[in-house]
Amino acid sequence: MDPEDAHNLALRLLGLAEQVPGALTLLERLSAVRDDRLVVETMGLRFPNPVGLAAGLDKNGIAPRAFSALGFGAVEIGTVTPRSQPGNPRPRIFRLPEHGALINRMGFPSRGASSARARLQHVTGHMPGGGVLGVNLGKNATTPLEAAADDYVTVLDALHDRADYAVVNVSSPNTKGLRDLQERRALEELLRRVVRRRDGLSRHGRRLPLLVKVAPDLDEAGLSAALEAALAAGVDGIVATNTTLSRDGVSGAGAAEVGGLSGAPLRHRATDVVHFLVREAAGRLPIVGAGGIMRPEHALEKLDAGATLVQIYTGLIYSGPALLGQICAALLSRRPTR
Numbered sequence: 171m172d173p174e175d176a177h178n179l180a181l182r183l184l185g186l187a188e189q190v191p192g193a194l195t196l197l198e199r200l201s202a203v204r205d206d207r208l209v210v211e212t213m214g215l216r217f218p219n220p221v222g223l224a225a226g227l228d229k230n231g232i233a234p235r236a237f238s239a240l241g242f243g244a245v246e247i248g249t250v251t252p253r254s255q256p257g258n259p260r261p262r263i264f265r266l267p268e269h270g271a272l273i274n275r276m277g278f279p280s281r282g283a284s285s286a287r288a289r290l291q292h293v294t295g296h297m298p299g300g301g302v303l304g305v306n307l308g309k310n311a312t313t314p315l316e317a318a319a320d321d322y323v324t325v326l327d328a329l330h331d332r333a334d335y336a337v338v339n340v341s342s343p344n345t346k347g348l349r350d351l352q353e354r355r356a357l358e359e360l361l362r363r364v365v366r367r368r369d370g371l372s373r374h375g376r377r378l379p380l381l382v383k384v385a386p387d388l389d390e391a392g393l394s395a396a397l398e399a400a401l402a403a404g405v406d407g408i409v410a411t412n413t414t415l416s417r418d419g420v421s422g423a424g425a426a427e428v429g430g431l432s433g434a435p436l437r438h439r440a441t442d443v444v445h446f447l448v449r450e451a452a453g454r455l456p457i458v459g460a461g462g463i464m465r466p467e468h469a470l471e472k473l474d475a476g477a478t479l480v481q482i483y484t485g486l487i488y489s490g491p492a493l494l495g496q497i498c499a500a501l502l503s504r505r506p507t508r
């Protein structure tokens with residue numbers, strides 16, 4: 171089956187489960203691992219466990235409650251762009267099974283911010299097991315880079331009261347010029363603007379945590395610059411990392427596809443980035459680790475590198491939701507019983 175069709179089918183089925191009375195309770199019973207020892211409190215939020223669904227699988231908020239019932243501690247929907255856009259022509263997701271990897275050049279297909287707002291209407295505050303709802307913000311392909319901040323602010327305005335946290339995505343490789351926004355001055359300016367807007371939004375006295383998501387292809391100077399920009403602007407956390415343009419360690423026909431590589435070949439690089447950012451941030455910001463978590467020990471590796479939370483996408487495609495329970499079990503096996 172075409173990978174995108176497979177993802178969409180799984181998403182539709184989970185979306186249907188949200189409509190069927192009792193189905194989420196059943197999912198929760200079958201799949202979720204609930205234990206207070208897994209709880210992580212950070213950025214003013216309470217995550218029932220540290221394992222989140224990374225952005226890109228549920229771009230339009232079709233099934234966040236079902237993912238929460240499966241046992242994810244957080245579900246990050248998006249990337250959501252202000253206006254609806256189709257993304258790149260298909261095919262645009264490619265499996266590299268021999269490498270445990272995917273290459274994608276989706277280019278932010280999105281039904282737009284008002285559609286996401288409508289979809290999330292019955293989600294906010296109703297995530298099974300107390301799962302945290304994140305929204306990943308992006309820009310439309312046709313918006314010039316100079317006006318990118320307006321796009322992020324537009325999506326934030328539309329979704330701030332529907333989400334528990336938001337992520338400024340400046341690191342997807344499939345929107346022309348987007349990653350240039352990671353440069354020190356451009357990033358600080360952009361983040362200051364979004365933070366200022368966030369600070370002005372009324373959320374009954376609560377502040378929406380705002381994170382920025384970075385690419386694994388930044389070198390140490392680039393990562394330091396992005397961290398400095400995030401700290402100067404007053405951002406609450408960093409998601410590390412998005413997909414990579416590198417093809418190190420992959421070969422064969424699929425490897426030549428244009429797009430961002432995720433999964434096993436990204437793992438070491440993403441962990442190195444987490445390590446570096448944790449060291450440089452020195453406790454000033456939490457780091458959310460993503461990239462190549464295919465087995466429970468890979469999640470532990472990110473957490474041991476200092477990540478406060480982790481996210482998975484490609485591992486879920488190859489291993490299914492059982493991976494989530496296995497990660498939680500591995501975490502519990504390290505915790506003393508209460």
Ligand SMILES: Cc1cc2nc3c(=O)[nH]c(=O)nc-3n(C[C@H](O)[C@H](O)[C@H](O)COP(=O)(O)O)c2cc1C
Binds near residue numbers: 413
């Ligand atoms: C098909 C696909 C689509 C993605 N779309 C997005 C996206 O829209 N926004 C985003 O911030 N990251 C997106 N990502 C990146 C993931 O959120 C994650 O950062 C990356 O894949 C590394 O994690 P993994 O190795 O567990 O997949 C996408 C990844 C894949 C495989």
